[in-house]
Amino acid sequence: MKAKVNPDICIGCTLCVSTCPEVFRMEDDKAVAFVDKVPAKLYELCRRAADECPVAAIEIIEG
Ligand code: SF4
Numbered sequence: 001m002k003a004k005v006n007p008d009i010c011i012g013c014t015l016c017v018s019t020c021p022e023v024f025r026m027e028d029d030k031a032v033a034f035v036d037k038v039p040a041k042l043y044e045l046c047r048r049a050a051d052e053c054p055v056a057a058i059e060i061i062e063g
Pocket residue numbers: 005009010011012013014015016017030031052053054055056057058
């Protein structure tokens with residue numbers, strides 16, 4: 001699994017960083033997914049972060 005934040009959509013609310021700091025961090029005022037591949041043990045949290053993003057800026061790429 002990979003995760004990507006669309007910087008044109010992200011509003012910098014920091015929610016994904018709170019939910020899954022092992023994958024997301026803030027860079028300036030936007031979140032980024034800083035891991036190349038999401039470890040399997042973090043799939044659930046990472047999906048939750050994507051689901052909870054208020055502007056649906058997080059894309060999950062399965063596989
Ligand atoms: S939850 Fe969505 S809007 Fe908020 S920082 Fe993360 S990607 Fe950006």
